[in-house]
Amino acid sequence: MAKEPLRTDYAGELSAARIGDTVRLAGWVAKRRDHGGVVFVDLRDVKGIVQVVIDPDAIPAAHELRMEYCISVVGEVRARMDGTENPDMPTGAVEVGVAEVTILSASDPLPFMIDDRADTEELIRLEYRYLDFRRPPMAAALRARGAAVHAMRTTMAEAGFLEVETPTLIASTPEGARDMLVPSRLRQGDFYALPQSPQLFKQLLMVGGVDRYYQIARCYRDEDFRSDRQLEFTQLDIEGSFWTAADVQAMIEKAVAASVKAVRGVELPIPLPKLTYAEAMDRFGSDKPDLRFGMEIVDVSSVFAGTEFKGFGGALESGGVVRGINAGALGFSRSGLDGLVSDAQALGAKGLAWLVLEEDGTWRSPIAKFLSEAELAGLVERFDARPGDTVLLVADMAKVAGAVLGPIRLQLGKPEGHEHLAFTWVTDFPVFDVHDDGSLAPAHHPFTQPVSLDDMVERPETAIAQAYDLVLNGSELGSGSVRIHDPEVQAKVFEVLGISHEEAQSRFGWFIKALRYGTPPHAGFAVGVDRLLAILLERDSIRDVIPFPKTQRGIDPLTASPTRVTDLQLRELGIDLRPEVKARLTEQAPGD
Numbered sequence: 001m002a003k004e005p006l007r008t009d010y011a012g013e014l015s016a017a018r019i020g021d022t023v024r025l026a027g028w029v030a031k032r033r034d035h036g037g038v039v040f041v042d043l044r045d046v047k048g049i050v051q052v053v054i055d056p057d058a059i060p061a062a063h064e065l066r067m068e069y070c071i072s073v074v075g076e077v078r079a080r081m082d083g084t085e086n087p088d089m090p091t092g093a094v095e096v097g098v099a100e101v102t103i104l105s106a107s108d109p110l111p112f113m114i115d116d117r118a119d120t121e122e123l124i125r126l127e128y129r130y131l132d133f134r135r136p137p138m139a140a141a142l143r144a145r146g147a148a149v150h151a152m153r154t155t156m157a158e159a160g161f162l163e164v165e166t167p168t169l170i171a172s173t174p175e176g177a178r179d180m181l182v183p184s185r186l187r188q189g190d191f192y193a194l195p196q197s198p199q200l201f202k203q204l205l206m207v208g209g210v211d212r213y214y215q216i217a218r219c220y221r222d223e224d225f226r227s228d229r230q231l232e233f234t235q236l237d238i239e240g241s242f243w244t245a246a247d248v249q250a251m252i253e254k255a256v257a258a259s260v261k262a263v264r265g266v267e268l269p270i271p272l273p274k275l276t277y278a279e280a281m282d283r284f285g286s287d288k289p290d291l292r293f294g295m296e297i298v299d300v301s302s303v304f305a306g307t308e309f310k311g312f313g314g315a316l317e318s319g320g321v322v323r324g325i326n327a328g329a330l331g332f333s334r335s336g337l338d339g340l341v342s343d344a345q346a347l348g349a350k351g352l353a354w355l356v357l358e359e360d361g362t363w364r365s366p367i368a369k370f371l372s373e374a375e376l377a378g379l380v381e382r383f384d385a386r387p388g389d390t391v392l393l394v395a396d397m398a399k400v401a402g403a404v405l406g407p408i409r410l411q412l413g414k415p416e417g418h419e420h421l422a423f424t425w426v427t428d429f430p431v432f433d434v435h436d437d438g439s440l441a442p443a444h445h446p447f448t449q450p451v452s453l454d455d456m457v458e459r460p461e462t463a464i465a466q467a468y469d470l471v472l473n474g475s476e477l478g479s480g481s482v483r484i485h486d487p488e489v490q491a492k493v494f495e496v497l498g499i500s501h502e503e504a505q506s507r508f509g510w511f512i513k514a515l516r517y518g519t520p521p522h523a524g525f526a527v528g529v530d531r532l533l534a535i536l537l538e539r540d541s542i543r544d545v546i547p548f549p550k551t552q553r554g555i556d557p558l559t560a561s562p563t564r565v566t567d568l569q570l571r572e573l574g575i576d577l578r579p580e581v582k583a584r585l586t587e588q589a590p591g592d
């Protein structure tokens with residue numbers, strides 16, 4: 001057979017239908033069993049694995065083959081001998097009797113086995129990411145990611161959205177996180193920022209009449225790695241003119257449903273459920289409620305109106321609430337229940353009351369003796385309690401009750417894994433977050449339209465925004481809002497945020513100017529692609545669905561970035577490292 005083409009077939013696609021055909025395959029040695037007289041090789045390519053059989057007397061090179069050598073073979077597809085078929089392998093009915101082997105390239109001994117075991121240390125996997133890609137779980141993640149993004153693009157394009165690229169070297173924008181900065185060589189002392197998102201550019205596209213925009217956008221936020229975050233991440237970013245919040249949500253639902261279909265092969269029932277922020281906080285103690293399970297927070301304040309029990313009465317008198325969850329048949333021992341009380345205290349509660357419903361319908365609890373018959377019966381009714389159920393109660397300000405019961409609900413009820421997908425919209429977010437010192441920060445970003453301008457000016461702490469999040473299994477997948485399109489309203493928001501007219505002009509004068517040229521009402525959203533994929537593929541970390549991620553400490557073990565640069569590079573940028581930084585660098589070896 002001629003050397004061209006380099007491959008006639010994929011190893012993983014051979015089947016009994018091809019018996020008798022001569023094929024040329026190319027791939028990697030996934031397994032090798034050298035029985036002296038005969039060498040069996042599992043040959044792996046992008047589609048799968050097939051067994052090839054080599055007679056080393058005819059082809060002495062067979063003895064040289066080692067794990068992950070890249071080889072090409074020519075041979076005949078034949079049925080496996082009776083009893084040696086492998087029903088677990090898609091190609092298990094056949095093998096290839098090899099007539100010719102070419103070693104295309106050898107491989108050094110491997111740092112880890114190329115299989116689906118998960119015990120290899122992540123740092124090593126990241127250092128050899130290219131070998132990690134050959135492992136089935138990573139290969140599957142790359143394919144799923146490609147399919148999901150393709151489905152998003154197709155959905156958006158079919159709905160008439162235009163993909164527009166926005167720059168990555170921009171002026172600093174106020175989206176709440178720290179900007180990643182890039183020094184300018186041509187204008188020493190000035191810096192570009194990498195975009196936290198394309199927010200202002202997509203709004204400018206609306207001013208420019210683009211009408212429907214989307215982009216698979218890379219975003220950068222210089223955050224400490226508290227949780228499973230990355231310095232750079234990917235969003236499906238969309239914006240539309242003459243669009244309502246409902247229009248945005250319907251479009252995002254289509255794009256998300258298409259990616260769920262692409263990855264999981266199932267139809268996502270849409271429209272997705274909706275909760276307001278206030279409902280989510282009251283019923284689940286979280287603005288990203290996990291709806292895979294119930295265990296909702298129930299307000300039982302009315303059961304205790306006028307109670308003799310000081311623990312609850314005091315809280316109610318000072319404007320608080322009594323709320324709780326029915327944690328079901330926990331079966332906790334006394335020390336387990338005491339552990340929950342300590343957890344609640346660590347979360348900011350003064351205490352946590354527990355009550356276990358006995359078979360005879362009485363409550364076992366340290367506080368039972370302080371409660372009236374009517375109150376005890378009220379608890380059974382409000383929590384729909386069955387014998388064996390444990391009810392946990394917090395008496396405090398509503399905010400504290402939610403902040404305590406929310407995490408305890410997750411601790412006791414959250415399912416393992418993400419087999420079930422529970423999406424929800426959370427709408428009507430507040431305009432501002434109020435910090436402990438009383439200062440305000442935009443809850444979403446400062447370009448979000450408040451529901452009422454008067455409320456925002458007069459009662460900023462409680463004002464509601466036209467902002468909404470998409471939540472999946474207790475994780476925030478993305479956020480969006482109806483935007484401010486009136487420059488006067490935009491100026492007011494900056495004012496309430498304490499940003500002076502001068503500062504607003506110097507930082508975003510260019511954007512406010514654009515709003516003065518006939519800006520259409522517009523709205524948009526961004527979905528975190530990494531988080532969506534991690535949940536759909538049931539991976540523990542977004543790092544497992546990002547081709548080349550950084551570690552928790554922001555390091556790339558593959559390229560060793562971030563790296564030092566030469567003195568000349570720094571000089572060209574007009575940058576001088578501070579003496580203490582220089583001293584530290586002299587002490588440390590590069591890469592430490």
Ligand code: ASP
Pocket residue numbers: 196197198199238479480481524525526
């Ligand atoms: N730019 C926003 C973000 O990254 C999303 C949006 O409002 O469209 O969260």
